[in-house]
Amino acid sequence: MSRSEALSFCRICMGSCGMVVTLDEERRLVDIRADREDPQTLGFACFKGLRAVEAHYSANRVLRPLKRMPDGAFAEIGIEQALDEIAERLAAIRKAHGPEAIAGYKGGGGFFTSSAVTLLIEWLQALGSPKAYSSATIDQSAKMVTAGRIGLWPPGKPTIAQCEVLMLLGTNPLVSQNPPFDVRNPVKRMKEAKARGMKLIVIDPRRTETAQFADLLIQPLPGEDVSVLAAILHIILANGWEDREFCEANVADLETLRTAVAPFTPAYAAARADVKAKDLVEAARLFAASGLNGIAGSSTGPDMGPFSNLAAHLIEAINVVCGRFLRAGDPVPNPGAILPRYPRRAQAIPAPRWWDHGPKSRIDGSGMLAEEMMTGVLADEILTPGEGQVRALIVHGGNPASSVPDQRKIVRALRSLDLLVCIEPTMSVTAELADYILPPYMQYERPDLPFWLYEYMIYQDEAYTRYTPAVAAPPEGAALVHDHEIFWGLAKRLGIPLTWRGVPLDMETSPSVDDMLAIAAKDAPVSLDEIKRHPRGLIVDGEPQYVEPAEPGWTGRFTVMPDDVRAELDAARREGEQNEDGRFFYRLAVRRLRETFNSVGRDLPTTRKRVPYNRAYMNPDDLAVLSIGAGDEVEISSARGSVVAVAESDATLRRRVVTLAHGFGGLPDAASNRGYYQDGVSTNLLLDDERRETINAMPQMTGIRIALRRAGRVKVSHQRPSS
Ligand SMILES: Nc1nc2c(c(=O)[nH]1)N[C@H]1C(S)=C(S)[C@@H](COP(=O)(O)OP(=O)(O)OC[C@H]3O[C@@H](n4cnc5c(=O)[nH]c(N)nc54)[C@H](O)[C@@H]3O)O[C@H]1N2
Ligand SMILES: Nc1nc2c(c(=O)[nH]1)N[C@H]1C(S)=C(S)[C@@H](COP(=O)(O)OP(=O)(O)OC[C@H]3O[C@@H](n4cnc5c(=O)[nH]c(N)nc54)[C@H](O)[C@@H]3O)O[C@H]1N2
Ligand code: SF4
Ligand SMILES: [Mo]
Numbered sequence: 001m002s003r004s005e006a007l008s009f010c011r012i013c014m015g016s017c018g019m020v021v022t023l024d025e026e027r028r029l030v031d032i033r034a035d036r037e038d039p040q041t042l043g044f045a046c047f048k049g050l051r052a053v054e055a056h057y058s059a060n061r062v063l064r065p066l067k068r069m070p071d072g073a074f075a076e077i078g079i080e081q082a083l084d085e086i087a088e089r090l091a092a093i094r095k096a097h098g099p100e101a102i103a104g105y106k107g108g109g110g111f112f113t114s115s116a117v118t119l120l121i122e123w124l125q126a127l128g129s130p131k132a133y134s135s136a137t138i139d140q141s142a143k144m145v146t147a148g149r150i151g152l153w154p155p156g157k158p159t160i161a162q163c164e165v166l167m168l169l170g171t172n173p174l175v176s177q178n179p180p181f182d183v184r185n186p187v188k189r190m191k192e193a194k195a196r197g198m199k200l201i202v203i204d205p206r207r208t209e210t211a212q213f214a215d216l217l218i219q220p221l222p223g224e225d226v227s228v229l230a231a232i233l234h235i236i237l238a239n240g241w242e243d244r245e246f247c248e249a250n251v252a253d254l255e256t257l258r259t260a261v262a263p264f265t266p267a268y269a270a271a272r273a274d275v276k277a278k279d280l281v282e283a284a285r286l287f288a289a290s291g292l293n294g295i296a297g298s299s300t301g302p303d304m305g306p307f308s309n310l311a312a313h314l315i316e317a318i319n320v321v322c323g324r325f326l327r328a329g330d331p332v333p334n335p336g337a338i339l340p341r342y343p344r345r346a347q348a349i350p351a352p353r354w355w356d357h358g359p360k361s362r363i364d365g366s367g368m369l370a371e372e373m374m375t376g377v378l379a380d381e382i383l384t385p386g387e388g389q390v391r392a393l394i395v396h397g398g399n400p401a402s403s404v405p406d407q408r409k410i411v412r413a414l415r416s417l418d419l420l421v422c423i424e425p426t427m428s429v430t431a432e433l434a435d436y437i438l439p440p441y442m443q444y445e446r447p448d449l450p451f452w453l454y455e456y457m458i459y460q461d462e463a464y465t466r467y468t469p470a471v472a473a474p475p476e477g478a479a480l481v482h483d484h485e486i487f488w489g490l491a492k493r494l495g496i497p498l499t500w501r502g503v504p505l506d507m508e509t510s511p512s513v514d515d516m517l518a519i520a521a522k523d524a525p526v527s528l529d530e531i532k533r534h535p536r537g538l539i540v541d542g543e544p545q546y547v548e549p550a551e552p553g554w555t556g557r558f559t560v561m562p563d564d565v566r567a568e569l570d571a572a573r574r575e576g577e578q579n580e581d582g583r584f585f586y587r588l589a590v591r592r593l594r595e596t597f598n599s600v601g602r603d604l605p606t607t608r609k610r611v612p613y614n615r616a617y618m619n620p621d622d623l624a625v626l627s628i629g630a631g632d633e634v635e636i637s638s639a640r641g642s643v644v645a646v647a648e649s650d651a652t653l654r655r656r657v658v659t660l661a662h663g664f665g666g667l668p669d670a671a672s673n674r675g676y677y678q679d680g681v682s683t684n685l686l687l688d689d690e691r692r693e694t695i696n697a698m699p700q701m702t703g704i705r706i707a708l709r710r711a712g713r714v715k716v717s718h719q720r721p722s723s
Contacts, residue, residue: 001025006471007035007535009450010049011112011443012597015177015184016450016466017041017049018536027473029053029444038536040464044185046177047595051604052444056475060426060603062439063478074437079481080489082436087493089419090127093392094494099128101391105378106134107398108598109424113440114449115516116483119500120396121371123487126496130359130373131390135398137375138405140303141696142312143457144369148695149309149565150316151351151558155326155344155547157295157319159333160193161461165294167201167287169225169315170301170702172208176592180297181210182460199292201283203228204301205589206659207652216283219654220273222589223703225302226572228280229314231269234261235284236321242288246323250348252557257317260561260569272576274656288322295324300590304701306575309693310568317560332545337465338452340523341542347550348558355695362388366697375404376689376697382413392419396483397440401430401667402599405687405699406640408668423483428599429667441480444472447513449520449531466537467517467528484516564694584705588636588686591617591659599663602680613680614664617650618708619657626708633711636660638686638704644711645681658706660686 002025010017018038022031032052034045055061065082066074077085093101104120111117111134121132136144160166160182173181174190182189190213194200202214203225211217220228236242237258247254266277287296296318302311319325326332328346335341355367363380366373373381378400382390393414404410414420414433422434431437440446447469474480484500488510491498498505503519505511511519518528525542561569595611596602602611616634628634634647636658645660653659664680666673673679686706689699 003030008444008468008471009041009466010045010052011448011450012048012600013112013177014179014451015041015044015046015049017045017185019045019049019052021052021444021471023472027471028475029056029472035536040184040462040537042185042188044188048597048601051601051606054604054606055601056442056444056472058426058604061475062425062427062431062437063475063480065439065479065481066437068435077436079438079479082438083486083489083493086419086421086436087490090392090490091494093418094127097389097391098387100131100388102127102129102394103131103133103378103381103390103392104394104396105375105398105400106132106396107400107403108135108600109397110483111135111397111453112443112451113397113446113483114452114520115447115513116396116487117451117453119484119487120394122499123491125371126491126498127494130368131381132372133375133378134372135375135403137369137372137696137698138403138701140299141369141698142303142308142693145309145695146312146316148353148355148369149351149562150313150320150560151556152349153325153346154342154349155330155332155346156456157325158293159461160189162333163193163198163294164292165199165201165287165290166193167203167283167294167296167318168210169203169229169296169298170303171297171299172204172206172210172592173299174209175594176299178299179454179457180295180299184460198294199286199290201286203283205654205657206591216279216286218275218279218283220275221654221703222301222587222657223305224269224273225305225311226307226314226569227264227269227272227576228275229302229311229318230261230264230569231266231280232284232287233257233314233318233321234264235266235281236288236318237261239284239289241284242321243323247321250558251320252559253561254321256566257321257561260566263573287318293324295319301702304590304698305703306691306700307568307572307693308698308700309695310565310572313565320558320560326547328547328549330547332547333461334463335542335545336455337463337540338449338521338524339455341525341545343548344545345548345550347554348556350556351559351562361697362386364692364697366695369696374697375400376692376699378404379406379410379413379689382417383409391417393417393421395420395422395424395430395434397423399428399430399599401433402428402663402665402682402684404689405684405701406689407665407682407684408641409689410684411667423486426603429665432667432670432672438486439478439480440483441470441474444470445474445480446470446482447517449517452520462539463542464537464539465524465531466534467531482513484513485510568694584638584707586622586656586658586706586708588638588683588702588704588706589657589659590702591661593661596661596663602664613676613678614645614661614683615648616645617648617653617659619653619655620649620651622655623647623649626710628708628710635709635711636686637707640688641685643681643685644676658708
C-alpha cells in the first residue's frame with residue numbers, strides 16, 4: 001500500500017504542535033507523530049494530540065447531519081435541508097420574540113477553528129442579538145476585567161525568554177500549554193529558562209509538574225489567593241521594593257493600594273491560606289527586591305476562585321508597582337503575526353471599563369466583555385421568562401452541558417429551549433440534547449492557522465504563524481460542513497448580510513476556508529499566500545518595532561485600587577473572618593489531566609484505558625484520617641450537591657484538598673448515562689452559579705468547600721484531621 005506523509009499541526013490546544021501525519025492512498029489518516037524538525041514546537045506532542053487517528057475514526061463521531069424526530073430519536077438529514085429548517089425556525093422565533101431570543105455559545109472547538117473563530121459573534125450581531133456567550137467567561141476572563149479596571153500598557157510585558165524571575169499562580173503550563181508560559185514545547189523552554197538562571201516561584205496547592213522546577217513553592221489552600229497576593233503587595237510596599245520612578249510616572253493611586261493592603265500582614269495571610277509567613281516574604285523579596293526583571297502571572301487557579309477578578313487584579317498590581325513592562329526604546333519581541341500591528345507607546349491607558357457601555361443582562365445587569373455576554377448568566381437567561389428570554393441557542397464547538405457550573409441547572413435550561421443547534425463533531429452530552437447536530441470537518445480535514453485571537457497575550461518571543469492545508473480526507477460516507485458555511489448559509493437564508501473580521505462577505509457564493517483565512521490575515525505583515533509558502537511556518541519579521549516614548553504631556557495612569565476593587569478586598573477580608581462551616585472542611589480544586597482536554601478525548605479507547613473515569617485525588621494523610629483506601633469510593637458533598645468517585649492517593653497535593661477533573665460524566669438522570677465507571681462524573685454537579693463575581697458573572701469553580709466520606713459505608717468522619 002502506498003503511503004504518504006504530510007506536515008500539519010495540532011489544533012486541540014494553544015500548543016499548536018507541529019505534526020507529521022501518515023496517509024494511505026485514499027488520504028485516510030493512518031498515523032501521526034510529532035515533527036522533530038519543527039522549529040517552533042521542537043518535536044513535542046502530547047498524548048492527546050497523538051490520539052488524532054482514533055479521534056477521526058471514533059465510534060462517537062457524528063458523520064452526517066442529524067435531526068431530532070418527534071419520537072426523540074435522531075435521524076439523518078441533508079445539510080441544505082437542515083439549514084432550511086433551522087433558518088425557518090430562527091426566523092419564526094425572531095419574529096415572535098425579537099432577535100434577543102436567539103443566542104450562541106462558543107467553546108474550545110470554535111476557538112480553535114481559525115476560519116470561523118469570531119463568526120458566531122458577527123452572525124448574532126447581524127441578526128441584532130448581543131447574546132454571544134463563550135467558555136471565556138467560565139475561564140480566565142478575570143484578566144480582561146483586570147485590564148478594564150487597572151488600565152493597559154500597549155508595549156506589553158517581557159516575554160518568558162526575557163524573564164529573570166517568574167511567579168506563577170495556579171497554573172501548570174508544563175501540562176496545560178497555557179499562557180502565561182510559552183506554549184511551544186513548554187518543558188524544553190522551562191529547562192532552557194532554568195539553565196540560564198531564571199528564578200521560578202510557584203504558588204499552587206499542588207506540587208505540579210511545573211513546580212518541579214521551582215526555586216520556591218508555596219502550597220496555599222485553594223481559594224485563598226486574595227490574601228496571599230494582598231500580603232505580597234503589603235510586603236513589597238512596606239519595604240519600599242516597588243519601582244518608585246515607574247509608579248510616580250504611571251500610577252494614580254499607589255497610596256490607596258498601600259492603605260488597602262495594610263491589614264493583609266504576612267501572618268494574616270499565612271493563617272488564612274495555611275502557609276508559612278516567611279515564605280510569603282521570600283516570594284515578595286525574590287520577585288521584587290532581588291534585582292531580577294520578570295513577571296507574575298496566573299491561570300485558572302486564581303481566576304476561578306472566590307473573588308477571582310480581585311485576585312487577577314492583585315497579580316497585575318504586583319506587575320504594575322514593580323514596573324514589569326517593556327520600556328521606551330525596548331524592541332517589541334513579538335509585534336504579532338496575524339493581527340494588525342499598532343503603536344506601542346510607553347504610557348498607561350486609563351482603565352477603559354468596557355462593560356459600562358453597551359447592552360446589559362436583564363438578569364443581573366452584567367455587561368459585555370470582548371463583544372460577549374457572561375456565560376455564568378446563560379442558564380438564567382434561558383430559564384427566566386419575560387422579554388429577552390433566550391429560546392434558541394447555537395452551540396459552536398462547545399459542550400455547555402458539561403462545562404457550565406451547576407450541571408443540573410444548565411441541562412434543565414438546554415432542555416427547555418425551543419431550538420438547540422450544535423456545530424459539533426461528536427455525540428457530546430450537549431449534542432445529545434440538540435434538535436440538530438451539524439458535524440464539522442475535524443482538524444486535519446480543514447485548512448487552518450494557529451490560534452491567533454489572543455495573539456497579543458501570548459508570551460512567546462517570535463511573531464510566528466503557519467498555515468496547514470486540509471491533509472486528510474473525512475471518513476468514508478461522511479457529509480461534513482465547514483463551520484463558517486453554517487453561519488453563512490443561515491445568514492443567506494435569513495436575508496442578513498454577514499461580515500467576517502469587519503469585511504462584508506459575498507452573500508452569493510459561499511467563501512472557501514482559505515478565503516476566510518485570508519480575510520483573518522488581512523492586516524498581517526505578510527499575505528496568506530506568503531504564509532502558505534512555508535510549510536513549517538515562518539517568523540513574520542515585518543518592520544522591527546520599538547517601544548516609543550509616551551506622548552508629551554500624557555496624563556493617563558494605572559488605577560491599582562479603584563473603589564470597586566477596594567470594596568471586593570474588604571469583602572474578601574470579612575468573608576475570611578466569618579466562621580468556617582465545619583461540615584465542609586475540605587476544598588475542591590481545579591486541575592487538568594494530561595490525557596483529556598476538558599470533555600474532549602475521554603471516549604477514545606486508548607484514553608479510556610488510562611483514564612476510564614475521573615478519580616478524586618487526595619493527599620495520603622487525608623485518606624488515612626478518613627479511613628479511605630486508594631480505590632475506595634468517596635462521597636464528595638458541597639452545599640450544592642453530592643457525587644461519588646474513586647479515591648486516589650496523590651502526595652503532590654497538600655492536605656485538605658481534593659481534585660476531580662471536570663469534563664466527565666453523562667447527562668444527569670438520563671437513560672444514556674452509563675454511570676461513573678463508564679463516563680465518570682461531572683464536577684459541575686458540585687458547583688452552583690449563584691455566587692457570581694461582579695462584572696463577568698464568573699461562578700466560583702475552585703476552592704469549593706466540601707465534605708468527604710467513604711461511600712457506601714457508615715459515616716466515617718467530617719471532623720478535622722489533626723494536622
Ligand atoms: N468544574 C469545572 N468546569 C469547567 C472548568 C473547570 O476547570 N472546572 N474549566 C472551564 C474552562 S477553562 C473551559 S475553557 C470550559 C470548556 O468549555 P467547552 O469548550 O464548552 O467544553 P469542551 O469540553 O472543551 O468542549 C469542546 C467541544 O468542541 C468539540 N470540538 C472538537 N473539535 C472540534 C472542531 O474541530 N470543530 C468544532 N466545531 N467542534 C469541535 C468537542 O467535541 C467538544 O464537544 O470548561 C469550563 N468548565
Ligand atoms: N492536558 C490538558 N491541557 C489543557 C486543558 C485540559 O483539559 N487538559 N484545558 C485547557 C484549558 S481550557 C485551559 S483554560 C488551560 C488551563 O491551564 P491551567 O490553569 O494551567 O490548568 P491546570 O493545569 O489545571 O492548572 C491549574 C492549577 O491551579 C491549581 N489551583 C487550583 N485551585 C487553586 C487556587 O485556588 N489557587 C492557586 N494558586 N492555585 C490553584 C491547581 O492545583 C493546578 O495546578 O489548560 C488548557 N490545557
Ligand atoms: S493537544 Fe498536545 S499535541 Fe496538540 S497542540 Fe496541545 S500539546 Fe500539542
Ligand atoms: Mo479554558
